[in-house]
Amino acid sequence: MTASPSADAAALEDFRTVQQWRQSFARFWRGGEPEPAAFEALARFVAVNEVTPDEIIDSVLRSKESGDLMLRTRARRKWMDLIQEFEDTEQSRDAANGVRSFMIHNGVAMNPPILR
Amino acid sequence: MEFLNVIGSRRSIRYFQQGRAVEREKIQTILEGARLASRAVNVPWAKAIVAYRDRLTQDEIDSLKTPFASVEFDLAPVYILWYHDMDARRVAIESSAYPSVASGTLQDIGALGPPHGWSHKYVQEVVLPEVLMPGLSAGPQRGGNADAAVAMTQGLLCAVEEGLGACLAPFNEAGAAEVFGVPDTWEPVQAMLVGYSAESPQAGGQRPRADWDKTFFLGHVDKPYPRDPAVTESMKEQGLIQEPSPIPWRSDEVRALSRGFRLPGGEPVEETA
Amino acid sequence: MEFKQVVGLRRSIRFWSPWQPIEPEKLQAVLEAIHQSPRVLEVDFLRVAVLHRDQMSEEDLQAMKTPTTTTQIELCPTYIFIYADLDALSEATDGKNLDEMLEAGALNRSHGWSSEFIRDTIVPQFYQEVLDDTDTVAMRFRTPDGMREGPAYSRQLLALGRTQIGIAQGVGLLAGVDQGLGVQLSGVGADVPKRIMGIPDSWITSSPMLIGYAAEGVEAGGQRPREPLEQDFHDGRYGAPFESDPDVVKRLTEDGMFQRPAPVPWRRDELRRLARMFGLPE
Ligand SMILES: Cc1cc2nc3c(=O)[nH]c(=O)nc-3n(C[C@H](O)[C@H](O)[C@H](O)COP(=O)(O)O)c2cc1C
Ligand SMILES: Cc1cc2nc3c(=O)[nH]c(=O)nc-3n(C[C@H](O)[C@H](O)[C@H](O)COP(=O)(O)O)c2cc1C
Numbered sequence: 001m002t003a004s005p006s007a008d009a010a011a012l013e014d015f016r017t018v019q020q021w022r023q024s025f026a027r028f029w030r031g032g033e034p035e036p037a038a039f040e041a042l043a044r045f046v047a048v049n050e051v052t053p054d055e056i057i058d059s060v061l062r063s064k065e066s067g068d069l070m071l072r073t074r075a076r077r078k079w080m081d082l083i084q085e086f087e088d089t090e091q092s093r094d095a096a097n098g099v100r101s102f103m104i105h106n107g108v109a110m111n112p113p114i115l116r
Numbered sequence: 117m118e119f120l121n122v123i124g125s126r127r128s129i130r131y132f133q134q135g136r137a138v139e140r141e142k143i144q145t146i147l148e149g150a151r152l153a154s155r156a157v158n159v160p161w162a163k164a165i166v167a168y169r170d171r172l173t174q175d176e177i178d179s180l181k182t183p184f185a186s187v188e189f190d191l192a193p194v195y196i197l198w199y200h201d202m203d204a205r206r207v208a209i210e211s212s213a214y215p216s217v218a219s220g221t222l223q224d225i226g227a228l229g230p231p232h233g234w235s236h237k238y239v240q241e242v243v244l245p246e247v248l249m250p251g252l253s254a255g256p257q258r259g260g261n262a263d264a265a266v267a268m269t270q271g272l273l274c275a276v277e278e279g280l281g282a283c284l285a286p287f288n289e290a291g292a293a294e295v296f297g298v299p300d301t302w303e304p305v306q307a308m309l310v311g312y313s314a315e316s317p318q319a320g321g322q323r324p325r326a327d328w329d330k331t332f333f334l335g336h337v338d339k340p341y342p343r344d345p346a347v348t349e350s351m352k353e354q355g356l357i358q359e360p361s362p363i364p365w366r367s368d369e370v371r372a373l374s375r376g377f378r379l380p381g382g383e384p385v386e387e388t389a
Numbered sequence: 390m391e392f393k394q395v396v397g398l399r400r401s402i403r404f405w406s407p408w409q410p411i412e413p414e415k416l417q418a419v420l421e422a423i424h425q426s427p428r429v430l431e432v433d434f435l436r437v438a439v440l441h442r443d444q445m446s447e448e449d450l451q452a453m454k455t456p457t458t459t460t461q462i463e464l465c466p467t468y469i470f471i472y473a474d475l476d477a478l479s480e481a482t483d484g485k486n487l488d489e490m491l492e493a494g495a496l497n498r499s500h501g502w503s504s505e506f507i508r509d510t511i512v513p514q515f516y517q518e519v520l521d522d523t524d525t526v527a528m529r530f531r532t533p534d535g536m537r538e539g540p541a542y543s544r545q546l547l548a549l550g551r552t553q554i555g556i557a558q559g560v561g562l563l564a565g566v567d568q569g570l571g572v573q574l575s576g577v578g579a580d581v582p583k584r585i586m587g588i589p590d591s592w593i594t595s596s597p598m599l600i601g602y603a604a605e606g607v608e609a610g611g612q613r614p615r616e617p618l619e620q621d622f623h624d625g626r627y628g629a630p631f632e633s634d635p636d637v638v639k640r641l642t643e644d645g646m647f648q649r650p651a652p653v654p655w656r657r658d659e660l661r662r663l664a665r666m667f668g669l670p671e
Pocket of ligand 1: 126127128129130184185283284285286306322323425426427428429430431490495496552556
C-alpha cells in the first residue's frame with residue numbers, strides 16, 4: 001500500500017459527514033468505529049481529488065429540492081469511478097472500501113464488484 | 117408432511133363435510149403461514165377477514181357468490197376473504213406501524229446493511245423518496261398486488277398441510293363490504309373456502325395444467341425450458357406429480373357426492389338394456 | 390423437507406456463493422412445483438423465464454440493479470422471472486380450459502357447471518366483462534430512447550394477472566427452500582430481461598426470484614419480524630381482531646414454522662465476515 005504523505009486522518013474529524021460516518025457505523029455495527037486505516041484512506045482520497053468529505057457528499061445529495069435524480073446519479077457514478085481508480089492506484093480493496101464505507105453511511109450506496 | 121407432497125396433493129376442493137367445524141388453531145395456522153410470507157419492503161399488503169358460514173344468514177351468504185363460485189359458499193364452513201391493502205404503504209411510511217424498511221427494522225436486525233450499500237441515511241435519502249413515496253399522493257390504486265397473493269398462497273398450502281380442503285374463488289366485493297364492513301382501501305384478491313373435504317384425497321386426480329413448453333423458458337421466449345424426463349419421474353416418486361384427472365371412478369364419486377348433498381347430477385344412471 | 394420447516398426456514402437471502410451453480414435437477418424441481426400451483430380461473434396466465442447470470446453481459450447485469458437490489462445481482466447465479474401474459478384471458482374465451490375441467494370431474498353439474506353455462510354465463514359475464522372494463526391502465530416500458538407506451542389493460546385484468554404471479558412466486562420460493570437453495574424476491578430493472586429474453590408487451594411481471602446456494606447461514610440471522618397477527622387479520626368482521634392463541638404459536642414453534650427471531654447474537658460477525666470474503670464495504 002502506498003501511503004500518501006499529505007494524508008492526515010485527524011484533520012477529517014471536524015467534518016459533518018465524517019461524524020455522520022462514525023455515528024452510522026457504530027449504530028449499524030453495534031458499537032466500534034471504522035478502522036484507522038479507513039480514515040487514512042479517506043484522507044488520501046480527498047487529498048488526491050482535492051475535495052473535502054462534505055463536498056463529496058453534498059455533490060451527490062445536494063439537489064434534494066429540485067429532485068434532480070439524473071444529476072445525482074451522474075455524481076454518484078463519478079465518485080464510484082474515482083474510488084475504483086483509487087483502488088487500482090493503491091492496489092487495495094480495503095483502502096477503497098474505507099472510502100465506500102464513508103459514502104454508504106452518508107446515504108450514498110456503493111456496490112463494488114464482487115471478489116470471486 | 118413433505119413439502120413436495122403438499123404441493124402435489126393440493127386440489128381445489130369443492131365439496132366439504134357438513135357438521136364438521138374447522139378448529140380455530142388450524143385457521144390461525146393458515147393466517148400465521150400467510151403472515152410469514154415474503155413481502156416487498158416487509159409491508160403487510162395482505163389482509164384477511166375470517167368468516168363463518170353458520171353465523172351468516174342465507175341472504176348474506178348469497179351476497180358473496182359469483183357465477184364462478186356459488187355452491188362452494190353453501191358447502192364450506194369457513195371463508196377467508198383475502199384482500200390487498202392499498203393503503204399499507206402509506207401507513208408503513210407515515211406511522212412506522214410495521215417492521216418495514218421504512219422504519220429501519222431490516223437494517224437493525226442485520227438483514228440489509230453496508231455490504232449491500234445500505235445505511236439508515238440511505239433509507240431516508242434514497243429508498244423513501246425514490247422507492248417508497250412515488251405515486252403515494254395519487255391515493256389507493258387498484259390493479260392487484262402479487263405480494264398479497266404470495267401470502268394467500270402460503271396460507272393455502274398450510275391449509276392443505278393441516279389436512280383441510282380449500283379452494284380459491286372470486287367473491288362479490290360489494291356483498292362482502294356490506295356484510296363485513298370492509299374498508300374501501302382494501303381490494304379483493306380471492307376467497308379461500310375452507311373445510312374438511314368430502315372428496316377423496318385424489319379428488320379425481322391432478323387437474324390439467326398449461327403445456328410446459330408454453331409456460332417455461334430458458335433465456336429467451338423462443339426457447340422452452342428443457343424438461344428432463346428423469347427429473348419428472350423423480351417428481352412422481354416424491355408425490356409432486358400424481359395421477360392425472362379424471363381417475364376412472366371420478367364420475368361415480370361425483371354422482372355420489374351430488375346425491376349426498378342433494379345437488380343436481382346425483383340422479384342414478386339409467387341402465388340401458 | 391417437512392412443510393412447516395420450509396415455511397419457517399424461508400428467508401430473503403441476500404448473499405449467495407457466486408461460484409456455485411444450481412444443479413439442473415433442483416432448478417427443474419422448482420419449476421415443476423410452480424407448474425402445479427393453482428390456476429386463476431382456468432386462464433393460462435403463467436409464464437416463467439429462467440436467466441443465468443453468466444449468460445449476461447457485465448453491462449446488462451449492472452443495468453438490472455436498482456436502489457434496493459444491488460450486490461445481489463452479482464452474487465446470485467440464477468434469476469427466475471415470473472410473468473402473467475394478459476392476452477391469455479382473451480384466449481380463454483373459447484372456454485376450452487373450462488371444458489377440460491368438466492371432463493376432469495373438477496367442475497360439475499352439482500355446482501351448476503355445464504358446457505352451456507360456460508358459454509352462456511362465464512365467458513360473457515365474467516371473462517368478457519373483465520376484458521371490456523374501461524377502467525384501464527396503459528403499460529409503460531423503459532427503452533434506450535425513453536419511455537414507450539404499450540397496450541392498456543383493465544385494472545381487474547391486472548389484478549388477476551398479479552394474483553397468478555404471486556401464487557407462482559409463493560410456491561416457487563418455498564420450493565427453492567425445500568431444495569436447499571437460498572431465495573429472494575428482489576426488484577430489478579425489468580427492461581433488461583425484457584430485451585434480452587424477447588418478452589412480449591402483454592407479459593406483466595413482479596420482482597424476479599433470485600436463487601442459488603446461500604453464502605449466509607441457513608438462518609440468515611434469524612427469522613425476520615412481522616407485526617402482530619391481530620393487525621392483519623379480522624375475526625368474523627372487519628374491526629374484530631383475530632386474536633393469536635399462544636398455544637398455537639407454541640405448537641408452530643415446535644414444528645419449526647416459528648424460529649429464532651432476528652438478529653441472532655452473531656449476526657454482525659457473520660455480516661462482517663461475509664463482507665470481507667466478497668470484498669464489500671462495512
Ligand atoms: C385466483 C383463483 C381463483 C379461482 N376461482 C375459482 C372459482 O371461482 N371456482 C372454482 O371452482 N375454482 C376456482 N379456482 C380453482 C382453479 O380452478 C384450480 O386452481 C385449477 O383448476 C387447478 O386445479 P387444482 O387447484 O385442483 O390443482 C381458482 C383458482 C385461483 C388460483
Ligand atoms: C415483491 C417483492 C420484492 C422485494 N424486493 C426486494 C428488494 O428489492 N430488495 C430486498 O433487499 N428485498 C426485497 N424483498 C424482500 C423483502 O424485503 C422481504 O421479504 C421482507 O423483508 C421479509 O423478510 P423475509 O422474506 O426474510 O421474511 C422483496 C420481496 C417481495 C415479495
